[in-house]
Amino acid sequence: MKTGIIVIIVLVLLGFFGCSKYNGMATKDEAVNKAWGNVETQYQRRADLVDNLVNTVKGSANFEQETLTKVIEARSKASSVQINPGDLTPEKVAQFQQAQGELSGALSRLLVTVEKYPELRTTEQFQTLMAQLEGTENRIAVSRNDFNGAVNDFNSSIRTFPNNVIANITGFSAKGYFKAAEGAEKAPKVQF
Numbered sequence: 001m002k003t004g005i006i007v008i009i010v011l012v013l014l015g016f017f018g019c020s021k022y023n024g025m026a027t028k029d030e031a032v033n034k035a036w037g038n039v040e041t042q043y044q045r046r047a048d049l050v051d052n053l054v055n056t057v058k059g060s061a062n063f064e065q066e067t068l069t070k071v072i073e074a075r076s077k078a079s080s081v082q083i084n085p086g087d088l089t090p091e092k093v094a095q096f097q098q099a100q101g102e103l104s105g106a107l108s109r110l111l112v113t114v115e116k117y118p119e120l121r122t123t124e125q126f127q128t129l130m131a132q133l134e135g136t137e138n139r140i141a142v143s144r145n146d147f148n149g150a151v152n153d154f155n156s157s158i159r160t161f162p163n164n165v166i167a168n169i170t171g172f173s174a175k176g177y178f179k180a181a182e183g184a185e186k187a188p189k190v191q192f
Contacts, residue, residue, distance in 0.1 A: 021166045028154040032175050033085035035143070035150040039178075042140040043078070043100055049136060050075045050107065053129045074106035088151075090176030097178060107133075144178045151175045 003066055081099040083092045155174045158167035167173075 002066040005094045018166055022170055023162050025154070025170070025172050026159055026161060027165055028150070028157050029172065032088065032147070033153045035087045035090060035147040036083075039143040039147050040137060042143045044102070046133070046140065047075050047079050047131060049133050050103070051178040053110075053126075056125050056129055061101070071106040071110050078103040093176035093178060095150045132189065146178050151177050156163075 007168050050071060078099040081096050157163055158172045158174065
């Protein structure tokens with residue numbers, strides 16, 4: 001009889017321990033989902049600003065249509081790549097990042113082309129949009145860093161013992177990080 005009570009007590013304690021570990025991993029998983037939502041919010045802010053920027057440029061200059069078309073296409077593609085926060089695999093994050101990188105490249109080409117139009121750069125609306133775009137890029141960087149921090153915390157948690165046992169039983173798997181864009185390790189050359 002005493003042995004049965006001891007076994008029941010041990011099983012109950014193990015159950016509480018397992019529930020505690022599971023709840024900790026679920027909380028960290030939700031932190032990753034929240035951080036991902038913040039990343040998407042900042043990218044959406046940028047996508048919204050791009051439309052305003054393109055329309056401002058169109059209205060203020062006889063602008064090169066090919067450049068504007070590429071920006072619009074890149075924005076459309078970047079906006080169409082959606083990832084379910086529950087499926088943040090490294091491959092899916094890389095796919096999202098590639099689409100956003102194409103938009104960044106198109107915006108860079110747009111800004112280089114704008115240099116040819118000094119009257120456009122002096123308009124108040126264009127300056128305001130550029131300041132908002134710069135602020136948005138900074139917010140994106142902060143959101144990506146916060147996301148990577150949450151992913152690091154979650155991945156570390158599910159890889160350590162005894163959490164890894166519970167993670168395997170309950171189906172928690174590692175999340176993907178944002179990584180630097182290919183070629184980012186090379187410093188850009190500025191020539192005048």
